[in-house]
Amino acid sequence: MLRLVKTLLLLVAALLVPTAAMAAAETDNTQDQRGRLAIVIGNSSYVSQRYEDLANAANDAVRLSDALKRLNFEVATGIDMTASQLDDMFRRYEPKLGTYSAVLIFYAGHGVQFNGENYLLPIDTLDPESVGKLTERAVKLNDVIARFASRDRQTFIFLDACRNNPLGSGEPGAGNGLAQVEVGENSFVAFATQPGNVTVDGAGSNSPFTAALLQSVEIPGLSVSDMMIQVRNETERLTLGKQVPWDQSNLREQFYFTEQQVIDSRQLSATLNRILEVPSMKEKLLVQLASADSDLQSTVLLLGKELPSTRSVEVGTQGQQVASLELGLDGTRKTVTSDIEALLVLGKSQEGGEDKAPGFDLNHRIQTELSRVGCYRQTIDGVWGPGSRKALGEYLRRTKQNQDVLEPNVDLLGDLFLRSGRICRQPVAAKPVKTATMERNSTGKSKARATSQASGRKQKSSGGAARSKPAAPPPDIGAGIGIGGVF
Secondary structure, rough: HHHHHHHHHHHHHHHHHHHHHHHHHHHHHHHHOOOEEEEEEEEEOOOOOOOOOOOOHHHHHHHHHHHHHHHOOOEEEEEEEHHHHHHHHHHHHHHHHHEEEEEEEEEEEEEEEEOOOEEEOOOOOOOOOOOOHHHHHEEEEEHHHHOOOOOOEEEEEEEOOOOOOOOOOOOOOOOOOOOOOOOOEEEEEEOOOOOOOOOOOOOOOOOOOHHHHHHHHHOOOOOOHHHHHHHHHHHHHHHHOOOOEEEEEOOOOOOEEEOOOOOOOHHHHHHHHHHHHHHHHHHHHHHHHHHOOOOOOHHHHHHHHHOOOOOOEEEEEEHHHHHHHHHHOHHHHHHHHHHHHHHHHHHHHHOOOOOOOOOOHHHHHHHHHHOOOOOOOOOOOOOHHHHHHHHHHHHHHOOOOOOOOOOHHHHHHHHHHOOOOOOOOOOOOOOOOEEEEEEEEEOOOEEEEEEEEEOOOOOOOOOOOOOOOOOOOOOOOOOOOOOOOOO
């Protein structure tokens, strides 16, 4: 009888273990399948004549909404929104935030700062006769961050709203552009220009910042921090150096707008080959690669859009890419290797001369590609040391390749160039930053409060209204992991 009981208990345990495992798998599946939400706002036409209309703000919102829909975001678009409409939109999605793995908020329109506090202005903002009138219906940026930021999901806020203060610089506490913010946990905040600077609406159908954002956001396999390097350089180029986009980050892991999409390797190879056939495009490729830590693949994709009558690069599943690489692309690999060798020769021949294209450094290029696929998280400096070898070893291990010597070579760069998506899943190191939280005062109204996450530091208070901090110098975008301007 005792033996029978033991046998039955063993059978029950054996049945329960798979059931528990299946339940855990289903929980993981649910987590992985959470959606991505985008709230996109463009305020162009203001009721008061004291505020300049911003024709491109609505255009920016519409075009970005279309792009985000293609990237499988659930998109809520608001054009010319009043204060009550803005509040209704935010309230509508607050109860459902737990169902999203990522939330993106984009705002184009008028924005101002007073005493270091940033305000987004709805179209029914009152005449700016005083600070009170100007901010009465405004939305505090810190409140938005506090409402949406959470450790359990990634939150992204893009602001194309750094305008002149309508009260002028003579008003106490007033400042141009927007001020530094208190970043929410697991959040990323991007400004169209550096703190205290102002943006322009742009002569085309989109603002320079949004035009640059649209150019990069749909590139397959590009992380948000690497995308911002592209956006920063392109915006600076479009504005002749007047605007330098700025971002602050407390992300705990990299984010990819198109992570599940991969590039058709044959199309990618053909695009590189066509660029090299056009002298002006070939020169532009070398210049762009030398002027920033842009990777070869992303730069080729961007320049490929400028080629006449070019087909868009096709994307598919990761399985399709691996199969095509392993089963039938020896010719593609050879073509890419030959093109890279040509770039090396061209870059070497033009080093040192005035009005010549910069060199094409193999070490530097492999570091940028390893960074793009998530395997290299150190300074991109062209110095091939232990960190570079470790990153390469991890890349080869994850792609099931054997290589005894962990040194740069042309075949390796070609292999990296043809890879899409994230190969190494390393988290982004979070830096100590201030976090916006919400508290309620005695009247029951919500109020944003800054909490320092830096250990061993105390906040100093001098009493009275807080003073806005002077703008920090532009970020060093040539080093680190690409998250520039962490204040």
